[in-house]
Amino acid sequence: MAHKIVSKKQLAENVFTAEIEAPLVSRSRKPGQFVIVGISGEYSERIPLTIAGADAEKGTIRLIWQRVGKSTAEMADMKVGDAFEIVTGPLGRPTHIEKFGTVVCVGGGIGVAPLLPIANGMARVGNRIISILGARTKELLILEEDFAGISDELIIVTDDGSYKRKALVTEPLKEVCVREPKPDLVVAIGPAIMMKFCCEVTRQYSVPTQVSLNTIMVDGTGMCGGCRVEVDGKAKFVCVDGPEFDGHKVNFDLMIKRLSAYKGQEQAAREAYKKHKCKIGLDG
């Protein structure tokens, strides 16, 4: 079944969003879950992407991705009306949504996208939401308005100070953690290194912290083990046991190393794709 793109736009320099037809997924997905997409069957890479939102009536899901490798670059070049051959899901365990009290939602870079449905879900059941969004620079900040709508307090930081406060997300996170009463839960999603440091902050203040991991995946159903991480000293499969875990138990250092497994090869493929595009004159 072809999954058509019904709308698409660029959110930031290398960040894109699209609404894609996937009626079954749109109806059964819950916050925290993801899909695996592939552009065309046989030779495509299978790419895990969090479902950033869904419209069950229209039968569409919303995806947000960053252009990093060849496949995500190809996706960035797709147009409304083009279709994905593979959209599998919803995968992973849904977020445990409950009224905790005050929930701090920390999102960094593209991690802001998967955070949105969770923040939404948490807000809907009556939690007080403090959102902390961070980006390297102003142009890379996404979904500010969406978060403004659901947050009781919204803190925005940029690494270079080009917009709002100049800081890393860990700074405001620390300030929020020392407040009385302490927040009841922190949800942190972003680059592995950001989640690692967020967890170090919240550990000091004993605030339970949930993270959502974005490891390399193949099948997304527990069949390959390529997505494994060490949690509490044991191997866990992100696609079936996660993607959310108790951040205080995740071995981020190992995970960061595993994420770099194909860096060299992917870079090369992306370069080759760019060159190819130039040759056939797509790149303007």
Added chain:
Amino acid sequence: MDEDAKLLQQLLKKQKEGRLKPSDRYKIPPQAMPQQDGTERRDNVNEVALGFTETQARLEAMRCLQCRNAPCMQGCPVRIRIGDFIEAIAKGRYADALGIIKENSLLPAVCGRVCPQEVQCQETCTVGKKFKDVSKAVSIGRLERFVADRAAGPDAVPKVAPETGKKVAVIGSGPGGIVAASDTRRAGHAVTVFEAFHKPGGVMVYGIPEFRLPKAIVQKEIDVLEKMGVKIVCNFVVGRTRTIAQLMTQDGFDAVYIGVGAGLPRFMGIGGEQFVGVYSANEYLTRANLMKAYKFGAGADTPIAKSKKVAVIGGGNVAMDSARTAVRLGAEEVYLVYRRSEAEMPARVEEVHHAKEEGVRFHILRNPKRILGNEDGYVTAIECLKYKLGEPDESGRCRPIPIEGSEFTIDVDTVIIAIGNGANPLIGQTTPGLELNKWGNIVVDDNCKTSLEGVYAGGDIVLGAATVILAMGQGRIAAAAINEYLAAKK
């Protein structure tokens, strides 16, 4: 006319005159399987065993004694009428031979290639017994493959009974699922196969490599299903996209066959398994087979490690397939590390043999103690212990006992762990009331019925890691039970 053809003519003449004696048959040399050269095939993914010529097949078939008690049939998990199909081959009646096989087995082109015949039909064959050597038994598997490749016409689509209006869902498109779908469709039910991956075929497409089982063969069987009117829906994860309960209560399915395979790779639980370069065999083989990573940069978009030195841990078919895939992906050294001796290896003898021919180096009675890596988190070596064999354990195989202080290291950049699969918990977790055993396998009765009404299961998810033929056998039993259940259901 060459020697073989002459011999065949002589034998046929003798037979016609009623003078062919068992002693003549014993004298026919076991026919060698033509195969791609060992060095050449290191560089391609084409099938290794090329198949008998017609003369070879008929000569091999003439070796069969037509035993009245048919011990081979007892050794066959689905009781194919082996003597009869072999006789048909000897007479050159290949279409008849195929028809006989198809009474019991739907996928002869697959089974002829991947069944462990040496522990099934060929183990009990009288000819092998006579020579006290299984490898001299009648090559039943190769004959099965010969007729399947030779006699399969394009119009071999089974007849479908008039529509019953009942709906059957088959979950998983492995061998069990294919058979269950075919048999229930033949009875006239509307059948939909749901497959999580983007390509149907189960382990036959993502696990077993092209050089052993060409994908085109599996695809042909899938095409037959579609021609019969079976609907195949890929990228559909039952338990996530829809649950079994939703399929049955909301989507109108009257019965379900669960054939989701084993598919939860085991790791060893030793240090260093998180290093980059450590793969489960499932991941390695999926990247290589299904995603065609061997074409990375030349069409395919899925990367795989560019390995120089690879250690594969395990001694089964999966381990052999991984090692031989690594060879084809360009590794300079491939080691197979197995903690028992070669006699205990569960792999098909032919695969062990092929692996050696291709230069895979066997480290027998060795097992890794930990995996070593560098600061960047990449594998650099495995530290192994030497083992010796003790008394037989519950599995009947000798227990491997580590020898203390025997540590040694092997430098490698890739480690592939092929020590088996556990049961994938997804269906169990999302299907309340479905009874599982303590290993997470689905519990079924003799008719492959689960604890839930209308829900049947078979294959690796029931048996633990088993074989293609056992999965097929269960698919067939379940389909018969489903057909009976639906006939009774108003």
